[in-house]
Amino acid sequence: MSFRNVRPHTKTIESFDIQNIKIDKSPAGQLYHHQFTPDIGVAKISFWFPCGTNDQFRPFIASAAFDLLLAGSNKYTEKQIVEQIDYWGASVSCEAGVLGSTVTLRCKKEVALDLIQWVVQNTSQAIYPEDQIENYKFVKSGGLERRMQTPGYWSERNAKEKYYKGSQLGVFGNLQDIESLKKEEIVAFHMKHIDYGKAMIFISGDIDSKECLSIMNFTDTLFSSAFSITVPKCEKFKASEQTSKHNIKNSSQVSMYLMKHIGEINEKTQHSLTLLNLVLGGYFGSRLMQELREKQGLTYGIGSSFCPAFDGRTWSISGEMNSDNTQKALVETMQIMNHLKTELIDENELEKAKRYYSGSFRSGFDGPFSSALKCQHLILRGLDDDHFRNTLPTIWSLTSIDIQQVANEYLEVSEFEVSLAGNI
Amino acid sequence: MIEINRFVLKNGLRVVHQHDASVSTVVLNTLYNVGARDENEDRTGFAHLFEHLMFAGSENVESFDQEIEEAGGQNNAFTNNEYTNYYISVPVENVETAFWLESDRMLALNINAESLSVQQGVVIEEFKQRCFNAPFGMLWHHVRELLYKKSSYRWPTIGLSFEHIENASLEDVKSFYNKFYLPQNAVLSVVGNLPLVECKSLCKKWFESIEKQGDSNQNKYINEPFPSEKRELYAEDLSPNDAVFLIWRGPSFNDDASLVLDVFADMLGGSDVSELQEILVKKEQLCNAAECFYLRGLGEGMFMLYGILNPGVEKTLVEKRLIEVLNGFIDKGLENKFLFESTQNKAYTGLLFEMINPLTRAQKLALWEHMGDVNGINHESEKIKSLNLENVLLAASQYFKTENVSVIHYSPKN
Numbered sequence: 001m002s003f004r005n006v007r008p009h010t011k012t013i014e015s016f017d018i019q020n021i022k023i024d025k026s027p028a029g030q031l032y033h034h035q036f037t038p039d040i041g042v043a044k045i046s047f048w049f050p051c052g053t054n055d056q057f058r059p060f061i062a063s064a065a066f067d068l069l070l071a072g073s074n075k076y077t078e079k080q081i082v083e084q085i086d087y088w089g090a091s092v093s094c095e096a097g098v099l100g101s102t103v104t105l106r107c108k109k110e111v112a113l114d115l116i117q118w119v120v121q122n123t124s125q126a127i128y129p130e131d132q133i134e135n136y137k138f139v140k141s142g143g144l145e146r147r148m149q150t151p152g153y154w155s156e157r158n159a160k161e162k163y164y165k166g167s168q169l170g171v172f173g174n175l176q177d178i179e180s181l182k183k184e185e186i187v188a189f190h191m192k193h194i195d196y197g198k199a200m201i202f203i204s205g206d207i208d209s210k211e212c213l214s215i216m217n218f219t220d221t222l223f224s225s226a227f228s229i230t231v232p233k234c235e236k237f238k239a240s241e242q243t244s245k246h247n248i249k250n251s252s253q254v255s256m257y258l259m260k261h262i263g264e265i266n267e268k269t270q271h272s273l274t275l276l277n278l279v280l281g282g283y284f285g286s287r288l289m290q291e292l293r294e295k296q297g298l299t300y301g302i303g304s305s306f307c308p309a310f311d312g313r314t315w316s317i318s319g320e321m322n323s324d325n326t327q328k329a330l331v332e333t334m335q336i337m338n339h340l341k342t343e344l345i346d347e348n349e350l351e352k353a354k355r356y357y358s359g360s361f362r363s364g365f366d367g368p369f370s371s372a373l374k375c376q377h378l379i380l381r382g383l384d385d386d387h388f389r390n391t392l393p394t395i396w397s398l399t400s401i402d403i404q405q406v407a408n409e410y411l412e413v414s415e416f417e418v419s420l421a422g423n424i
Numbered sequence: 425m426i427e428i429n430r431f432v433l434k435n436g437l438r439v440v441h442q443h444d445a446s447v448s449t450v451v452l453n454t455l456y457n458v459g460a461r462d463e464n465e466d467r468t469g470f471a472h473l474f475e476h477l478m479f480a481g482s483e484n485v486e487s488f489d490q491e492i493e494e495a496g497g498q499n500n501a502f503t504n505n506e507y508t509n510y511y512i513s514v515p516v517e518n519v520e521t522a523f524w525l526e527s528d529r530m531l532a533l534n535i536n537a538e539s540l541s542v543q544q545g546v547v548i549e550e551f552k553q554r555c556f557n558a559p560f561g562m563l564w565h566h567v568r569e570l571l572y573k574k575s576s577y578r579w580p581t582i583g584l585s586f587e588h589i590e591n592a593s594l595e596d597v598k599s600f601y602n603k604f605y606l607p608q609n610a611v612l613s614v615v616g617n618l619p620l621v622e623c624k625s626l627c628k629k630w631f632e633s634i635e636k637q638g639d640s641n642q643n644k645y646i647n648e649p650f651p652s653e654k655r656e657l658y659a660e661d662l663s664p665n666d667a668v669f670l671i672w673r674g675p676s677f678n679d680d681a682s683l684v685l686d687v688f689a690d691m692l693g694g695s696d697v698s699e700l701q702e703i704l705v706k707k708e709q710l711c712n713a714a715e716c717f718y719l720r721g722l723g724e725g726m727f728m729l730y731g732i733l734n735p736g737v738e739k740t741l742v743e744k745r746l747i748e749v750l751n752g753f754i755d756k757g758l759e760n761k762f763l764f765e766s767t768q769n770k771a772y773t774g775l776l777f778e779m780i781n782p783l784t785r786a787q788k789l790a791l792w793e794h795m796g797d798v799n800g801i802n803h804e805s806e807k808i809k810s811l812n813l814e815n816v817l818l819a820a821s822q823y824f825k826t827e828n829v830s831v832i833h834y835s836p837k838n
Contacts, residue, residue, distance in 0.1 A: 002796020003629075004484045008520035010495045033470070037446075042776045054671050064676035070696070082697040087762065089769030108773050135706045139735055142712030145664035146559040157458060250662065251838065252556045253549070297545025300553055320553050353492045366447040368780060422557070 028220035037368035043205035049194035050229040071132040073122040146242025151255035154421035163417035197224030202372035246421035252421035436608030450616030453786035458604035469583020480539035483532035527630035575648040615786040667834035674725035
């Protein structure tokens with residue numbers, strides 16, 4: 001027998017030496033997190049603002065306010081601001097999320113403080129010039145029109161609009177909403193929400209504690225009140241009884257989208273649900289991927305995933321397939337969901353999912369920029385800074401019965417909004 | 425500078441290794457010297473179809489993905505016109521599983537009628553999703569059709585049509601594997617928390633005994649001259665707006681001019697306040713997107729300059745303005761000095777960020793080794809710093825001439 005016949009022994013990742021994710025307070029009271037990695041020569045600094053699309057009163061206001069932050073200040077034009085950033089070899093991205101939004105700077109370590117000062121000064125004094133807003137409308141509309149030609153866009157949008165009716169999570173916006181954007185609305189959003197004095201700061205990369213202190217000395221001059229984010233109380237949503245159908249004549253496929261909202265959950269439930277999601281459609285070895293793609297070749301991609309807490313915590317299942325196979329794929333997807341409720345997961349299958357989950361969890365701590373997202377998770381969920389020490393023991397303590405219990409509580413097919421779009 | 429170790433196994437497999445004790449994982453990246461340019465014109469899309477088959481199991485492994493996931497790792501692959509690249513990232517404790525899997529599918533892939541039929545279905549759905557259901561989905565078909573008449577660069581990686589995938593026989597597929605999936609036609613890079621001694625020992629155990637008959641791919645292709653005339657193509661496709669694409673062929677990665685033209689493209693269109701953006705999107709409001717890039721291919725490169733039009737704008741006007749902006753930018757000469765230095769600085773910072781990720785490092789190491797000099801990775805930043813503006817503008821003026829441009833006039837399909 002060849003040595004190749006014998007699978008090498010694999011170890012499970014059940015523990016590792018994990019540092020606490022520490023959230024510090026500057027002398028003025030600003031919250032910040034610092035992760036130092038020497039000798040890499042670069043830094044990443046993020047400002048996290050406790051605002052987002054959840055705070056806008058109509059579509060696209062929050063994204064316009066962030067997208068146009070560098071479009072001109074009371075002292076400099078967009079060209080002057082961006083040319084200086086480019087000259088430092090740096091990049092700045094501004095992104096509006098649902099509950100929180102970020103301005104992220106990436107640069108060589110030597111220019112970090114100058115860059116921070118430049119970006120903060122200009123973006124906090126952003127004036128949103130009319131001509132830039134007009135250009136923005138063209139660019140934004142073009143992008144939206146292109147997305148609107150894909151079945152995937154419509155299946156997700158129709159499902160969320162129906163399911164989240166009345167909530168910001170179900171607001172997508174149309175071309176007319178972009179066309180009617182007004183400067184005063186964008187400025188008002190900025191004035192009310194984009195305040196560096198209330199932001200939380202993540203400093204990571206090749207910035208030592210002395211350099212970090214210099215940065216915090218500068219940002220402390222802006223301090224107004226400590227970062228605080230309010231996670232809205234979980235609303236109750238209900239799926240409609242009818243499948244949405246959106247016909248796109250020229251399409252050669254149909255996009256299938258099933259979704260529901262997952263409200264506040266405790267840690268054990270969170271990890272049980274993550275394992276359930278992996279078994280359902282969260283990785284290549286999942287039932288959906290194996291059954292619909294690898295055994296039957298019905299689809300290129302099918303899977304299920306959770307949207308993070310700060311983006312609404314939607315649980316979705318989606319895939320694209322040939323029109324002729326849509327009904328078959330939908331029925332089989334629902335059967336797989338039902339089966340997870342009625343039958344205990346085999347121990348081997350659960351062990352595989354745990355191994356994958358724990359391996360991914362640990363590798364998520366690798367690299368110089370790894371802990372900022374974890375910090376956000378702690379804050380949004382009000383967890384202690386040693387929280388992640390408990391993750392692996394919790395994952396490994398879960399049983400098939402735990403997974404079946406969460407399946408029965410959360411995986412009821414009738415609670416999922418179902419939407420199809422394409423050549424139906 | 426990163427410290428690189430390189431060795432060659434008896435069977436010709438080249439291995440590059442870099443030890444990084446700061447991470448908890450190891451990446452194994454395997455590059456095979458085979459891409460879409462190696463396909464027969466009646467059997468296009470094969471290299472990509474084959475990429476899918478490589479996950480269908482091998483002589484001693486039933487399910488590749490499930491073994492990796494059980495080891496707590498992740499994997500994937502991609503194919504382009506010039507090579508096929510597979511990667512695995514695993515916790516260091518389970519690195520031997522990655523060696524086992526990667527070597528087993530190099531040794532003897534389990535190709536059978538059933539796995540072929542399933543993956544044909546998957547790839548056909550991918551073809552439809554990418555080419556028929558996405559705006560500008562057929563762009564690369566049109567680009568390659570216009571730029572090449574004889575060369576095997578004239579089809580995109582996904583293939584000319586999905587019928588080629590449908591018609592692939594088991595024999596076709598087996599012969600493709602036997603011809604290209606040889607140790608002497610591959611590079612393995614190993615990056616992560618694995619010391620050199622252990623890496624060598626694992627390579628010897630799992631890879632060195634793989635002996636396969638055949639020669640490495642000599643990469644001999646029809647050498648089709650660059651177009652000497654203007655070429656035009658009118659295409660209808662899924663898109664909400666008209667668009668104009670201007671394309672020129674250019675030098676290969678190993679040619680110094682390739683980096684020069686890459687920097688030029690970044691100067692012209694690589695910023696929110698680039699000349700292209702400022703003139704065509706903001707000042708004249710002809711386009712809702714105007715961009716350019718230089719694709720640094722191993723065999724040859726390609727420069728694409730394009731605009732997606734605002735409603736009511738004429739394509740002929742945008743074509744004219746794209747050319748004028750390009751030429752006007754070159755004619756500005758030394759006025760572009762500040763912009764040139766900014767672009768150099770951005771490229772340098774970009775390299776520093778790229779080198780942080782072990783997966784990116786592993787892929788770049790394999791690529792540089794494949795191109796003949798793995799240490800090239802350590803000289804990229806010097807090369808960027810040593811460029812001068814005059815040479816950048818001169819190269820652009822030599823390669824991107826109005827008289828040999830290829831133009832695609834894109835219109836929405838009704």
